Amino acid sequence: MRDKSWEYYDVVIIGGGPAGLTAGIYCGRARLRTLVIEKTFVGGLATYTSRIENYPGFPDGISGTELMKRFHQQARSFGVKFKMTDVKRVELEGETKRVETFRTVYESPVVIIATGGRPRTTGARNEKNFLYQRGISVCATCDAAATTDKPVLVIGSGDAAIEEGIYLSRFAREVIVSVIHEEPRMDCSEVARDAALANPKMRFVWNTMVESFEGDEYLKRVNLKNLKNGEIVPIEVDSCFEFIGYEPNSELVQGVLRLSQLHYVVTNEAMETELPGVFACGDIREKDLRQVATAVADGARAGVGAERYIAETAMFERRILQREKPGLIYVYSATDAPSRELLPVLREIEHVYKGQVRLNVIDRYTCGSLCERLGCDVGAMTAFLTVDGEIVRTLERCDRRTIMQELNAIVPDPVAITS
Numbered sequence: 098m099r100d101k102s103w104e105y106y107d108v109v110i111i112g113g114g115p116a117g118l119t120a121g122i123y124c125g126r127a128r129l130r131t132l133v134i135e136k137t138f139v140g141g142l143a144t145y146t147s148r149i150e151n152y153p154g155f156p157d158g159i160s161g162t163e164l165m166k167r168f169h170q171q172a173r174s175f176g177v178k179f180k181m182t183d184v185k186r187v188e189l190e191g192e193t194k195r196v197e198t199f200r201t202v203y204e205s206p207v208v209i210i211a212t213g214g215r216p217r218t219t220g221a222r223n224e225k226n227f228l229y230q231r232g233i234s235v236c237a238t239c240d241a242a243a244t245t246d247k248p249v250l251v252i253g254s255g256d257a258a259i260e261e262g263i264y265l266s267r268f269a270r271e272v273i274v275s276v277i278h279e280e281p282r283m284d285c286s287e288v289a290r291d292a293a294l295a296n297p298k299m300r301f302v303w304n305t306m307v308e309s310f311e312g313d314e315y316l317k318r319v320n321l322k323n324l325k326n327g328e329i330v331p332i333e334v335d336s337c338f339e340f341i342g343y344e345p346n347s348e349l350v351q352g353v354l355r356l357s358q359l360h361y362v363v364t365n366e367a368m369e370t371e372l373p374g375v376f377a378c379g380d381i382r383e384k385d386l387r388q389v390a391t392a393v394a395d396g397a398r399a400g401v402g403a404e405r406y407i408a409e410t411a412m413f414e415r416r417i418l419q420r421e422k423p424g425l426i427y428v429y430s431a432t433d434a435p436s437r438e439l440l441p442v443l444r445e446i447e448h449v450y451k452g453q454v455r456l457n458v459i460d461r462y463t464c465g466s467l468c469e470r471l472g473c474d475v476g477a478m479t480a481f482l483t484v485d486g487e488i489v490r491t492l493e494r495c496d497r498r499t500i501m502q503e504l505n506a507i508v509p510d511p512v513a514i515t516s
C-alpha cells in the first residue's frame with residue numbers, strides 16, 4: 098500500500114449501477130464529499146436492457162442506457178466524483194474504512210457496497226469458449242444489431258428473457274426460445290408471455306436445457322437436451338442470448354460482511370450491515386425483488402443512512418465525548434422511574450461542581466445508536482466518566498455518593514460529599 102496515492106472522502110460508494118448512483122445523489126445533495134467507483138459501465142446491469150417499462154415516470158418506457166445517463170448526470174450535478182476502476186480490497190472495520198484500487202487507497206468513515214450482480218451462465222459444455230465476443234451474449238442492447246436477419250437462440254423464460262426476446266425479434270429473422278418448463282409454462286409475467294406467444298417471429302422449444310455449445314472460432318450450433326426423453330435438439334445459430342438470472346458480486350466482502358446462503362449481503366431495512374458506517378444497497382442485498390425501482394429505493398435509504406451516520410459521529414465526538422472538561426454521560430430510560438428520578442440529582446451534581454464537569458444525558462430508547470457508540474450493551478442507569486474525550490470509567494451503580502466519589506478523582510478541584 099505504501100506506493101499508492103491516498104485520497105479522503107466522506108462516503109465511498111462501490112458500484113455505479115442504479116443503487117450506487119441513487120446513494121450518490123442523496124449523499125451529494127447532502128453536501129458530503131462522495132466518490133463512486135465503477136469498474137465497467139456507469140449504469141450497471143440496467144444498461145444491458147433495451148427497454149425499461151416498469152420504472153415509474155416513463156409511461157412509454159425508456160432505454161436502460163438513457164435512464165442511467167440521467168441518473169449519472171444528476172449525481173454529477175450534486176458534485177459526486179467518479180473513478181472508473183476495479184476495487185480490489187476493502188478494510189471496513191473501525192472508524193476509518195479503506196477501499197483499495199490498483200493505484201489508490203481511499204479512506205472514508207462511510208462505505209456503501211452497491212456492487213450488484215452479474216448474469217448467470219449455464220455452465221454447459223464449451224460455454225467458456227464462446228462467451229461474450231464469440232456468439233454467447235447476456236446483453237441484448239449491446240449485441241442485438243449483430244443478429245439482423247439471422248436466427249437467434251434465447252435461453253430462459255423469465256421477464257428479462259422474454260422481454261429481451263421480443264426486442265431481438267425486431268432485428269432477427271427468428272427468435273428461438275429454450276424454455277425449461279413444459280408448454281405453456283414460463284417464468285415471466287402473463288403480459289410478457291401473451292405478447293411472446295403472439296409474436297410470429299418467436300418459436301419455443303419446451304422442456305429443454307443447454308447440453309453443449311459447438312463451433313470453432315465462433316459459435317455455430319447449440320445442442321439443447323429434451324429433459325423428458327433425453328433427445329438432443331440441435332439449433333443452428335451463431336448468436337445465443339442467456340437470460341437465466343444473476344449471481345451477486347460479493348467476492349470483495351466475503352469474510353468481511355455477513356453473507357446469506359446464496360452469497361448476498363445481509364442488511365437491515367435501513368441498509369445497515371453489521372459494521373457501523375458500512376451500508377449495502379441494490380441487487381447485492383439479500384432480498385426478494387431485484388429491479389431498478391428497488392435498487393433506487395435501497396440507494397436512497399443507504400444515502401440517508403450515510404448522512405445520518407456522519408452527522409451523528411460528529412455530534413457524538415463533539416458534544417457527548419467532548420474534550421473541554423471532564424464529562425459525566427448518563428444513560429437513562431424515560432419509561433423507567435428509578436433511572437428517570439436520578440436526572441434532577443445529576444443536574445444538581447453538575448451545579449455543585451461549578452462548571453468543572455459537563456453532564457450529557459442520553460435516552461436509551463430514542464438515542465439507541467448513541468448507546469451503541471458507547472461501546473457496550475448499555476442498560477438504563479449506566480453512567481460514563483470521560484477525560485479528554487475518552488471514557489475512563491463505566492458506572493453501573495448510579496447513586497449520588499458513588500458518582501461524586503468518582504468525579505472527585507478526575508476534576509481539578511474536588512468537592513465535599515454531603516449525603
Ligand SMILES: Cc1cc2nc3c(=O)[nH]c(=O)nc-3n(C[C@H](O)[C@H](O)[C@H](O)COP(=O)(O)OP(=O)(O)OC[C@H]3O[C@@H](n4cnc5c(N)ncnc54)[C@H](O)[C@@H]3O)c2cc1C
Pocket residue numbers: 111112113114115116117134135136137138139140141142143144145146148149150151152182183184185211212213214215216235236237257261340346349378379380381387388389390392
Ligand atoms: C437483461 C436485463 C434486463 C433487465 N430488465 C429490467 C427491467 O426491465 N426493469 C427493471 O426494473 N430491472 C431490470 N433489470 C434488473 C436491473 O438492471 C437491476 O435490478 C439493477 O441494475 C440493479 O442495480 P444495482 O445498482 O444494485 O446493481 P448493478 O446494476 O448490477 O450495478 C452494480 C455495479 O457495480 C459494479 N461493480 C461490481 N463490483 C465492483 C468492484 N469490485 N469495483 C467497482 N465496481 C464494481 C458493476 O460493474 C456494476 O456496474 C434487468 C437486468 C438485466 C440484466
